[in-house]
Amino acid sequence: MDEIQSLIQGFGIALTLKNVALMFTGIILGVIIGVLPGLGGANGVAILLPLTFSMSQVPGGTTSAIILLSCIYWGALFGGAITSILFNIPGEPWSVATTFDGYPLAQQGRAGAALTAAFTSSFVGALVAVIVITFLSPLVAKFALEFGPPEFFSVYLLTFCAFVGMSKEPPFKTLATMMLGFALAAVGTDPVTGALRLTFGSTHLLTGFDFLIAVIGLFGIGEILLTLEEGLAFKGAQAKINLKVVLETWKELPKYWLTSIRSSVVGCFMGIVPGGATPASFMSYGVARRFSKDGDKFGKGMVEGVVAPETAAHAAGTAALLPMLTLGVPGSPTAAVLLGGLLIWGLQPGPLLFVEQKDFVWGLIASMYLGNIVGLIVVLTCVPFFAAILRVPFSVIAPIIIVICAIGAYTVHNSMFDVWMMLVFGVVGYAFKKLQYPLAPLVLAIVLGDRAESSFRQSMLVSQGDMTVFFSNALVGSLTGLALFLLVWPLISMAIARLRQS
Amino acid sequence: MSEGSEGKSAFGVRAAEGVVATVFLALGAIVIFDSMRLGYGWKEDGPQAGYFPFYLGIIMCVSSLINLAVALFALRAKDQSFVEAGQLKLVLSVLVPSAVYVGAIGWTGIYVASALFVAFFMRWLGKYTWWKVAAVSIGNSVVFFLIFEVWFKIPLPKGPLEAFLRLN
Numbered sequence: 145m146d147e148i149q150s151l152i153q154g155f156g157i158a159l160t161l162k163n164v165a166l167m168f169t170g171i172i173l174g175v176i177i178g179v180l181p182g183l184g185g186a187n188g189v190a191i192l193l194p195l196t197f198s199m200s201q202v203p204g205g206t207t208s209a210i211i212l213l214s215c216i217y218w219g220a221l222f223g224g225a226i227t228s229i230l231f232n233i234p235g236e237p238w239s240v241a242t243t244f245d246g247y248p249l250a251q252q253g254r255a256g257a258a259l260t261a262a263f264t265s266s267f268v269g270a271l272v273a274v275i276v277i278t279f280l281s282p283l284v285a286k287f288a289l290e291f292g293p294p295e296f297f298s299v300y301l302l303t304f305c306a307f308v309g310m311s312k313e314p315p316f317k318t319l320a321t322m323m324l325g326f327a328l329a330a331v332g333t334d335p336v337t338g339a340l341r342l343t344f345g346s347t348h349l350l351t352g353f354d355f356l357i358a359v360i361g362l363f364g365i366g367e368i369l370l371t372l373e374e375g376l377a378f379k380g381a382q383a384k385i386n387l388k389v390v391l392e393t394w395k396e397l398p399k400y401w402l403t404s405i406r407s408s409v410v411g412c413f414m415g416i417v418p419g420g421a422t423p424a425s426f427m428s429y430g431v432a433r434r435f436s437k438d439g440d441k442f443g444k445g446m447v448e449g450v451v452a453p454e455t456a457a458h459a460a461g462t463a464a465l466l467p468m469l470t471l472g473v474p475g476s477p478t479a480a481v482l483l484g485g486l487l488i489w490g491l492q493p494g495p496l497l498f499v500e501q502k503d504f505v506w507g508l509i510a511s512m513y514l515g516n517i518v519g520l521i522v523v524l525t526c527v528p529f530f531a532a533i534l535r536v537p538f539s540v541i542a543p544i545i546i547v548i549c550a551i552g553a554y555t556v557h558n559s560m561f562d563v564w565m566m567l568v569f570g571v572v573g574y575a576f577k578k579l580q581y582p583l584a585p586l587v588l589a590i591v592l593g594d595r596a597e598s599s600f601r602q603s604m605l606v607s608q609g610d611m612t613v614f615f616s617n618a619l620v621g622s623l624t625g626l627a628l629f630l631l632v633w634p635l636i637s638m639a640i641a642r643l644r645q646s
Numbered sequence: 647m648s649e650g651s652e653g654k655s656a657f658g659v660r661a662a663e664g665v666v667a668t669v670f671l672a673l674g675a676i677v678i679f680d681s682m683r684l685g686y687g688w689k690e691d692g693p694q695a696g697y698f699p700f701y702l703g704i705i706m707c708v709s710s711l712i713n714l715a716v717a718l719f720a721l722r723a724k725d726q727s728f729v730e731a732g733q734l735k736l737v738l739s740v741l742v743p744s745a746v747y748v749g750a751i752g753w754t755g756i757y758v759a760s761a762l763f764v765a766f767f768m769r770w771l772g773k774y775t776w777w778k779v780a781a782v783s784i785g786n787s788v789v790f791f792l793i794f795e796v797w798f799k800i801p802l803p804k805g806p807l808e809a810f811l812r813l814n
Contacts, residue, residue, distance in 0.1 A: 195798055314716075316709040320670050323706035327677045330699045334684075339695035342680050365744070372740055373733040539772030540764070544786055546744055547760040551790065554756070555800055563748050571741070578728060579659070579666055597698045605692045 147279055154506030157207055158514055166212045167511065171519045172526075174219015179227055179530050181538075182368035182545045185220035185461075185478040186587070189213050190359040191552030193485050200489040207507040213485055214465070214508065215515045217478050218270065221461045222523045223530065225262035225454055230255060230531050238422045238457035241429040245442060245449030256389035257396075258450050259527055264397060265404060265451040267520045269459035272408040273415065274512040277466050281498070281509075284470040288495035293602035294613050296471075298623035300596040301614075302630070303473050306417055307585040309630030314580060321576065322585040328353040329593020336601060348561045355484055355590040356556045359477065361566040362583050364549040366573020368542055385527050393447070400451050403432045407452045411459025415475050416466050428456035462512065469505060470495060472595065477584050480591045655727035662728040663717035670710035677703030739771070755805030761787040 157163070177188035196209040224239035229246035242262060249258035291299075304322055308315050331342045332352030343349040407428035414424035432452035433442040442449045464475030465482070472493035474480040486493045491501060498505055523530070533541075553566035576583060589596075607613035615621040681696030681703060688694065729737070743766060750759040765783035768774045774782075794800045795813070804813065 194800070198798070314713070316712045316716075319709040320667075320706055320713060323702045323709070324670065324673065326702045327673065327699065327706065330677075330702070334695040336692075337695045339684055341684060341695055341699060342677065344680075369737050369740065372736045373729070537772055539767050539774075540782060542740060543764040543767040546740075546747070547763065547786070547790070550748060550751070550760075551756065551794070551802060554751075554802060555794075558801075560748075560752055560803070563751065567741075567745060567748055570744075574737070575662065575666055579663055581666070600698060601693050604697075609688055609693070 147282055150282075150502065150506045151278060151510060153503075154508075154510030155514075157204070157503055157507035158211065158510040163208055163211050163507075163511065164514070164518075166208055167215045167515050167518050168522070170212045170215025171219040171222075171515065171522050174216035174221075175223040175226070175519075175523060175526075175530055176219075176533060177216065178220035178223020179533050180541065180545060181233070181371040182364050182542070183548070184224075184363055184367070185217050186476075186481050187360045187363040187549070187552075188220055189216050189478055189481045189485070190356045191364075191548060192216060193356060193481065193488065194552070194555035196485065197488070204503070206486075206489045206491060206501075207504050209489060210482070210485065210504065210508050211511040211515070213482055214511065215518070217461070217482070218512075218515050218519045219522075220478070221270075221458050222263060222266055222519050224457075225266065226259065226523070226527060226530050227534060229258045229262060229450070231534055233534075238425045238461065239453070240422070241425040241453035242450055242457075244429065244453075245444070245446045248443070248445035249447070249450065252445050254445070256385040257393045257447060259385055260390045260393040260524065261397060261447045261450045262454045263520055263523050264394065265407075265455040266458040267516055268404055269408050269411050269455035269457070270462045270512070270516045273412050273459040273462035274509065274516070276412050276463060277469075277512070278509055281466050281470045284466070285495040285498040288471055289499075291495065293599045293606065294616065294620045295623070297596065297599040297603050298614055298620050298627060299471055299473055300592060300599065302623050302627040303467075303592070304585065304589070304596075305627040305631040307582070307588075309633035310417075310423065311582050311585070312423070313582040315634040317579075317581045318585055321581045321583070322589045325586040325589025326593045326596070328358070329355075329590045330597070335594060335598060348559070351557070353565070353590065354556055354562065355587060356481070357553050357562045357565050358569050358590055359481055359587055360549050360553050361569025362573035362576070362587065363477070364552075365546065365567060365570025366577060366583075368545060369570065369574040370577055371538075372542070385524065390524060396447060397451070400448050403436070403448055403452050404455050406431055406435070407455035408459045411456035412463040414456070415460035415463030417475070422457075424460035425453035425457040429453045462516075465512075468493060469497060469508075474588065474591065477587045480588050484591055655729075656731040656734040657728040659726045659728045660717055664714060667710045667714035667717055671707055671714065674703045674706030674710060677706065679703075743767070751803055753805060755808055756802045757787040757791055758805055758807050760790065 173192070174185070174188065177183040178185065192213065196212065199212075200206045200209045221238075224234065225242055225246070227233045228239040228242040229250050232243050232247040234240040234243055246258045246262060249255065307322065308318050311318050327342070329352070331349055332340070333350065334341050340350070410428040410431065411424045414427065429449065429452050432448060433439045436442065436446075436448055438446060438448070461476060461478070464479040466475070468474040468479045468483050472483065474483045483493050491497065491504065549566060550563050553563045554560065556562055573583060576586075603613050607616075614624045677699050681700035684696035685694035686696040686700035688697070743763065747759055747763040750762070754762075761783040764786055765779045768779045768782060769776075791813075794802050
């Protein structure tokens with residue numbers, strides 16, 4: 145088995161003292177980021193990305209940098225559960241479903257059991273997803289080596305059409321924000337002809353909009369403004385977790401093995417297809433409730449109701465890295481930011497990564513196994529500390545978070561203009577969230593805009609402007625066909641609903 | 647307008663939807679306009695610079711027109727509050743100082759501006775005693791200074807105070 149051998153090599157890279165130290169740092173930072181309102185996986189990684197510039201210069205440094213950033217991501221995934229269970233505040237969108245049963249459990253004084261169940265099932269979900277990544281991604285990468293521009297464009301098309309077809313937001317709003325993202329990506333110098341696009345004589349716009357600024361503004365400032373509406377104080381349950389509670393909960397958990405498997409499958413699938421962790425968590429909560437013997441008790445404090453969404457969310461969040469690594473198409477906003485990191489460090493995401501940067505890829509995959517073990521240990525032992533962060537009053541934490549966002553936005557290009565843009569994106573993010581304009585497709589479009597456009601133009605060049613190139617062989621044809629089907633899926637499902645009514 | 651129906655509402659969802667959809671429409675129009683300037687057709691060496699954005703602009707305009715229509719006609723019956731007056735006040739009480747803060751960075755440098763910003767919040771919204779305000783706000787800036795300037799060697803904007811202390 146080639147994969148096993150590569151993986152063992154990867155462990156050799158990931159298990160250096162420096163990298164393990166970075167894992168702990170990343171996980172702890174990530175949990176703090178996940179717990180704090182206004183800081184989440186996507187913008188936490190975005191803010192810290194500039195700090196890794198210098199780190200990536202030394203040999204093997206890119207592996208250390210990706211280990212740090214991906215561990216922040218795992219940490220943020222773990223952290224979301226803490227706020228949902230103790231404070232009934234989902235720190236991350238994918239932990240909304242965890243509040244349904246997690247918070248009632250905490251109110252009944254079983255916060256420790258709920259947290260243990262959440263962390264353990266997060267770990268299980270992630271582990272399943274990493275195993276899937278280990279064995280599936282080399283195959284996908286090998287397959288994708290044959291891809292030409294039309295195939296890549298059809299993969300991008302599929303990614304974006306999946307957003308339209310699968311998100312719960314109104315499809316035309318999804319389309320509008322997505323196109324806004326592409327338009328923002330087009331600002332600046334056209335990479336092919338060198339013409340200036342959409343700059344209108346402004347020198348600030350010559351280099352275009354950086355997606356990091358958009359992410360920090362949309363998710364950071366926007367989230368702070370939304371949180372403010374809820375008021376300034378958080379009230380939460382006490383976090384008591386000790387070895388006895390952990391062991392008792394672990395004894396109970398094997399009962400839910402079927403739920404775990406189901407949720408992992410749902411999560412992995414939704415993560416690879418760019419549906420993302422959030423719908424995955426809701427979907428598996430719904431599925432678990434339908435299939436459970438005690439389905440009617442869901443929502444009143446069932447451990448199973450914590451297991452299902454957490455497993456799926458963590459599986460989806462982890463699996464989102466598979467298409468990012470193999471095809472250069474991220475499955476979630478945070479994966480998109482990580483992809484941006486690869487580009488900044490000078491790595492080309494996509495199938496060639498598995499050939500040219502073996503050490504990087506397998507070091508990262510090995511670090512996923514280790515990072516999640518580290519994560520489980522850190523969160524189980526440090527919950528009271530992390531919960532204490534949320535008890536810091538908002539009038540102290542909010543300005544500090546805004547300062548962090550401002551510094552993060554500034555360090556991307558050392559430009560004050562970017563800090564102003566961050567504020568603008570913050571207001572936009574606030575309005576979009578309230579009006580159900582989805583943010584994920586916007587961010588993905590800004591990140592992928594240039595690549596999608598150049599693959600489109602290259603295909604057009606090959607075919608001399610003939611659109612049928614996207615149906616020219618079985619592979620590209622089925623990808624495009626599936627994409628178009630997902631694009632019109634909202635219309636089809638509306639029609640089905642109509643028919644059923646009449 | 648039906649916004650008066652709920653006393654505390656500062657903004658109706660319908661009005662907000664309308665504004666956002668109109669902004670989208672305008673942005674789409676700008677994209678189309680600029681693509682036409684660049685040329686959205688086909689030259690001997692391939693698609694022109696405006697080729698791809700042109701169609702983006704069209705999709706953006708069409709979908710925002712539909713969103714606008716939904717906002718104007720379908721939401722008429724059930725206009726809810728987009729943001730209540732009290733909430734709007736809270737949001738603005740963070741947004742306006744933030745804008746002032748970003749403006750101040752250019753004058754005083756990021757560390758002084760951040761200290762003042764944190765201090766303002768703690769005193770005004772948190773009603774903390776002065777020594778607590780001073781400790782947290784100055785301590786925060788010192789920590790950031792150590793992290794960025796000393797540890798990571800990333801220079802952030804500095805102003806007269808840093809020049810005076812020869813920290814540049």
